[in-house]
Amino acid sequence: MKKSLYILVLCLVLSCFTMLFSACANKDNNETMEKVNMDIKKNNEVNLNIMVTDKFLYFMTKNIVNDKHFVQYMFKNKEEEFNYIYSEDSLNNISKQDLFIYNGAGLEPWINEFLDKLNKSKVGVINISRGINLLSYNKQVKYKNLVLKNNPYYWLNIDNYKIALLNIKNSIQDKDPRNRDYYEKNFSNKLKELEGYEKRFKEIGNKFKNYTMLYSEDDLEYLIRYSNMKVTKLTGGESDEYLEEKIKDTKNIVFLYSNDEELKKNEELLKKYNVKTVKLIVYQENMDYINILKYNINNLEAILKNS
Structure with missing residues (x-):
């Protein structure tokens, strides 16, 4: 009887050890497989x-x-x-x-x-x-x-x-x-x-419809056409008669520019006709596109508010 009892206890102990070992092994296997899967995923990731x-x-x-x-x-x-x-x-x-x-x-x-x-x-x-x-x-x-x-x-x-x-x-x-x-x-x-x-930019053209808008730089062409502003381009050879015709009966005259040199070139005209100026950014190395848009829109809207 004692011998049978000892055998039964021994079997139970062995069974517990087997179950414990199996659980540990499964855990190790799962962790190993998870690591392998992560490595595979990482290796398949493209790094350009x-x-x-x-x-x-x-x-x-x-x-x-x-x-x-x-x-x-x-x-x-x-x-x-x-x-x-x-x-x-x-x-x-x-x-x-x-x-x-x-x-x-x-x-x-x-x-x-x-x-x-x-x-x-x-x-x-x-x-x-x-x-x-x-x-x-x-x-x-x-x-x-x-x-x-x-x-x-x-x-x-x-x-x-x-x-x-x-x-x-x-x-x-x-x-x-x-x-x-x-x-x-x-x-x-x-x-x-x-x-x-986009919405603000497209509204600007309509808001400036009663203004005389002037510019002289090719670099601003894309912006001007997109905004649908009615603008007169100065080439430097305009006669006084031509300018008088363009600005007659207009209270608000605005000169758009991006290069400060254009202010110097047109300094006499700007003073003579009391022209307001708006600086726009065409390209700025340290500014992203959204900030360039903000700058240009805000400067154009500021003229409208102060007129």
């Missing part, structure tokens, strides 16, 4: 290296990717970007990237020659002005032996900016289709953010 030409483009690209990929810009200001002389090292550096994104429309006048020599076996090249109806310069702008025909500041038209942002979004989705919905959501959020500014 994206090079853009300037900080304005950097802000646009970050609006789509946030912190998901590594984004760098080449130039700190417009002068560096326009007058860039590329080297073999720069060609090699860009060829190692996953994406190379540039503004187009002549803002990087060296780009065609650069792309001809670039090894594109790895890097995807994106011109964000693709699909945009560009305006032509009235003045002559030269780069070396080239005459640049296109006005490059197309983003002053909000619809053009949307196309440019769409081109960035599509290029990143092509490289990282797994996160397509993520980029689509970021793009949609940015469009929603623009809605209020």
